[in-house]
Amino acid sequence: MEIKVLGPGCSNCFKLEELAKTAVKDLGLEATVVKITDIGQIATHGIMATPGLVVNGKVKHSGKPLPSLDKVKELIKSELVNG
Amino acid sequence: MLKAFADYLVYSVLGMARGTRLSGALEFFIYDTIKIFLLLSVIIFIISIIRSYFPPEKTKRILSNKREFIGNILAALLGIVTPFCSCSAVPLFIGFVEAGVPLGVTFSFLISSPMVNEVAVVLLWGLFGWKIALIYMGTGLLVAIIAGMIIGKLKLEKWVEEYVYTIKAMGAAADIAKQTFRDRLVYARENTTDILKQVWAYVLVAIGIGGFIHGYVPEDFLVRYAGPQNPFAVPIAVALGVPLYSNAAGVIPIVYALMEKGMSMGTVLAFMMAVTALSFPEMIILRKVLKARLLAVFVSIMTVTIIGVGYLFNAIL
Numbered sequence: 515m516e517i518k519v520l521g522p523g524c525s526n527c528f529k530l531e532e533l534a535k536t537a538v539k540d541l542g543l544e545a546t547v548v549k550i551t552d553i554g555q556i557a558t559h560g561i562m563a564t565p566g567l568v569v570n571g572k573v574k575h576s577g578k579p580l581p582s583l584d585k586v587k588e589l590i591k592s593e594l595v596n597g
Numbered sequence: 598m599l600k601a602f603a604d605y606l607v608y609s610v611l612g613m614a615r616g617t618r619l620s621g622a623l624e625f626f627i628y629d630t631i632k633i634f635l636l637l638s639v640i641i642f643i644i645s646i647i648r649s650y651f652p653p654e655k656t657k658r659i660l661s662n663k664r665e666f667i668g669n670i671l672a673a674l675l676g677i678v679t680p681f682c683s684c685s686a687v688p689l690f691i692g693f694v695e696a697g698v699p700l701g702v703t704f705s706f707l708i709s710s711p712m713v714n715e716v717a718v719v720l721l722w723g724l725f726g727w728k729i730a731l732i733y734m735g736t737g738l739l740v741a742i743i744a745g746m747i748i749g750k751l752k753l754e755k756w757v758e759e760y761v762y763t764i765k766a767m768g769a770a771a772d773i774a775k776q777t778f779r780d781r782l783v784y785a786r787e788n789t790t791d792i793l794k795q796v797w798a799y800v801l802v803a804i805g806i807g808g809f810i811h812g813y814v815p816e817d818f819l820v821r822y823a824g825p826q827n828p829f830a831v832p833i834a835v836a837l838g839v840p841l842y843s844n845a846a847g848v849i850p851i852v853y854a855l856m857e858k859g860m861s862m863g864t865v866l867a868f869m870m871a872v873t874a875l876s877f878p879e880m881i882i883l884r885k886v887l888k889a890r891l892l893a894v895f896v897s898i899m900t901v902t903i904i905g906v907g908y909l910f911n912a913i914l
Contacts, residue, residue: 553691562688
């Protein structure tokens with residue numbers, strides 16, 4: 515499973531990265547959390563409000579306010595069910 | 598009712614004497630604080646609900662392939678409700694261009710979004726009355742529409758960095774789950790607390806200036822330098838405002854102080870627009886997608902339009 519946090523490097527992007535890492539640990543998943551700061555790549559994912567959360571190539575969240583930790587877990591789990 | 602509450606708090610609870618400068622100032626401070634925070638909470642909450650219906654993806658769809666003019670007007674209006682922060686300016690710009698939104702229309706959106714928003718309008722309403730708030734909103738939209746149209750007419754697409762045109766979005770944002778009305782209410786609540794957390798200190802400072810500095814600096818202090826008689830007041834205010842960086846809430850205390858001390862309305866509004874719409878950090882961010890020449894054209898057009906608005910209001914208000 516691949517989880518991407520997309521944002522040019524504002525404080526909210528940082529927080530979302532932390533949330534994603536905590537969520538992965540809490541859920542006990544084998545997943546990597548990658549931070550993407552390249553503007554071109556962010557736009558290629560179709561994200562227009564940062565930070566964005568992408569799980570297995572699918573945009574799960576974009577923009578402010580940030581999702582809660584529970585919400586992040588839920589978003590990640592929704593991809594587990596789908597395989 | 599609020600007035601009575603402020604009255605009760607100052608004279609009964611704190612037991613202060615009536616008619617002194619301090620008690621009067623404190624009463625004004627308490628009354629204004631409660632009033633403005635109530636206004637802010639209610640209006641931001643309502644706007645947030647509306648906003649949840651206009652994520653950037655939808656705005657992009659509405660604006661793509663729209664004709665100029667109609668497109669500029671729509672873009673300026675959507676700029677009010679679409680969530681935007683300067684850190685998202687670049688992905689948003691690319692997303693718009695990629696979806697076929699004309700360059701001038703994209704600019705109308707980029708100009709209106711940080712300049713005309715609910716926080717700016719509510720604060721102006723609470724501190725100076727609804728007329729000033731409406732005037733600011735109206736002229737802000739006008740500046741966004743005109744500047745966007747000029748940029749569109751100049752056909753400056755060649756001055757956008759080439760790589761922008763090579764990006765093809767995967768359209769993945771459609772994966773974001775559909776929201777129920779309950780989700781929207783939760784979003785609105787979170788967004789309201791988020792914004793209040795960001796602005797409360799500025800608001801208190803602004804009200805404090807109104808309540809306490811009032812009366813301590815001569816009323817006509819600035820009139821001599823920046824009153825309606827000085828033809829250079831507007832360009833100087835705009836020139837000072839362009840490099841300054843602040844959101845609408847941050848600039849409000851300064852705006853309040855300037856207005857209190859006799860700077861004329863048009864000059865103050867022009868200053869506020871220059872601060873919120875143009876700044877060095879934003880230019881650096883936009884430089885990633887715009888060539889320096891286009892950036893220069895953008896700043897020049899905005900500066901001239903804002904100065905025009907300043908003169909217009911000094912003439913008619």
